[in-house]
Amino acid sequence: VTPAADSAVEALFAAALAARQKAYAPYSNFLVGAAFRDEQGRIHAGCNVENAAFPQGACAETGAMTAMVLAGGTRITEALVLGWPRSADGAGGPLCTPCGGCRQRLREFASPDLRVHIADRAGLRATFSLAQLLPESFGPEHL
Ligand code: THU
Numbered sequence: 001v002t003p004a005a006d007s008a009v010e011a012l013f014a015a016a017l018a019a020r021q022k023a024y025a026p027y028s029n030f031l032v033g034a035a036f037r038d039e040q041g042r043i044h045a046g047c048n049v050e051n052a053a054f055p056q057g058a059c060a061e062t063g064a065m066t067a068m069v070l071a072g073g074t075r076i077t078e079a080l081v082l083g084w085p086r087s088a089d090g091a092g093g094p095l096c097t098p099c100g101g102c103r104q105r106l107r108e109f110a111s112p113d114l115r116v117h118i119a120d121r122a123g124l125r126a127t128f129s130l131a132q133l134l135p136e137s138f139g140p141e142h143l
Helices: 007-020 060-070 100-109
Strands: 030-038 043-047 076-085 115-120 123-129
Touching: 007 030, 007 043, 007 060, 007 076, 007 115, 007 123, 030 060, 043 060, 060 076, 060 100, 076 100
Parallel strands: 076 115
Antiparallel strands: 030 043, 030 076, 115 123
């Protein structure tokens, strides 16, 4: 599937690509964009925002999730992440899958069958379920 072949994915792709353009990543020079669809069909995007105190940097997924919560969204129903180095052409490199911490953050607002699309500049590269990315996970219902 390419983004052009699926208008729902295409909209996520466009939002994530635009968000990546805003990334603040002067230390890693690795620019990431994420876009999440919420239960109301709305799309929320985020970019990574780094910090001179390196551990204080935030991933693109975290920003998109904050935007969703601020807008009143409660569930992530589809996700797309894309990222590549500033100096790369952005096609055909390693898949930019969510980091472990962001997989757990997704877990808070999504079901195990959440589709997490990974794209690059050329379009969709792969789709995983959240259960694939974070098997046997711990979530709100455990508390
Ligand atoms: N990064 C993200 O924003 N999301 C990912 O899925 C992978 C990594 C960011 C964190 C840091 O700013 C840069 O990419 C390099 O790790």
